[in-house]
Amino acid sequence: MRIGVHVRVSGGYAKATDYAKSLGCTALQIFSSNPRSYRVTKLDAPALAAFAAMRREAGIDPCVIHTPYLINLASDDPKVLAGSMGLLRADLASAAAGSMAYVNTHLGSYGTRDRAEGFAAICTALETVLEGIAPGVTLVLENSAGAGNLAGGTLEELGRFVQAVNHPQLGVCLDTxxxxxxGYEINSAAGVDQFLTQADEAIGMNRIPVFHFNDTQVPLGASRDRHFHIGEGLIGFEGFRALLAHPDMREKTAILETPGEEADDQRNMQTILAIARGVSGSAEGRAPQIQRS
Ligand SMILES: [Zn+2]
Ligand SMILES: [Zn+2]
Structure with a gap:
């Protein structure tokens, strides 16, 4: 597996790359613009090409762009829909210019809209933006926490998007x-195996290149989007160990979106890398002791 963290690029791409390298990342994720604005930042092709070169040098590949949170492809407000598609197109263009393999997006909320109508609207929006996608970039749809009327809360629904749009550069990212x-109980080997089997049936593992590895403290099925440190939440060491050990995960990229500052990133990366070494059975690596508080 390729493993990395979500890194801020506000201090420049060089700083972000150095930071990811210092943490031992072999992958990373960024926001290409302000995650809470519809304003599209002008594409800086030379800077993005330089970023690609720095990552190549540092052995950090692939890189994921996470689109802004405002994106809502299910909206029946033409302004919101146009803004969302503009942001999505901009990130797909940045990804191409910076040799970034993946653009990860949330789908948005159906709101008060009829779900079938909202589903069709999302498919149309996806088809439209995918018309302009460059080779080498894949758009991945992230599973939601399932709150309210958010789209993409189940593996089956994500699978229906992928099948309905049917584009080779469309896939899924699963956030743990x-x-x-x-409601997916991924805190044990059996739970993880069931989850990945369901994911394969609904979506196809070959269409799920990226995972977000985040622990959480919210109760199972609570539909709340709160991330916590790896191994310190309810998914726990057992859940992540099972994910890292699963044969279907070998070729995947995992991005940590855990909270906190540099010390927290260091600790989370050390934890996940220690678990990875433990499951690969290398001589120097040993899995951390399982402790549940
Ligand atoms: Zn996300
Ligand atoms: Zn995520």
Whole structure:
């Protein structure tokens, strides 16, 4: 597996790359613009090309762009829909310019809209933005925590999007904290195996290149989107160990979106890398002791 963290790029791409390297990342995720604004930042092709070169040098690949949170492809407000599609297109273009393999997006909320109508609207929006996608970039739809009328809360629904749109550059990203919040009990080997089997049936593992590895403290099925430190929440060491050990996960990329500052990133990366070494059975690596508080 390739493993990395979500990194801030506000201090520049060089700083972000150095930071990811210092943490031992072999992958990373960024926001390309303000995650809470509809304003599209002008694409800086030379800077993005330089970023690609820095990552290549540091052995950090792939890189994921996480689109802004405002995106709502299910909205029946034409302004919101146009803004959302603009942001999505901008991130797909940035990804192409910076040799970033994945753009990860939330789908948004059906709101008061009829779900079938909202589903069709999302498919149309996805088809439209995918018309302009460059080779080498894949758009991945992130599972939601399942709150209220959020789209994409179940594996089956994500699978229906992928099948309905049917584009080779469309896939899925599964966030472990969101999956837990929508009721998938991934805190044991049996639970993880069942989850990945269901994911394969509904979506196809070959269409799920990216995972977000986040622990969580919210109760199973609570539909709340709260991320916590790896191994310190309810998914726990057992859940992440099972994910890292699963044969279907070998070729995947995992991004940590855990809270806190540099010391927390260091601790979370050390934990996940220690679990990874433990499951790969390398001589120097040993899995951390399982402790549940
Ligand atoms: Zn997300
Ligand atoms: Zn996520």
């Amino acid at each position: 904290a969101h999956a837990w919040a929508s």
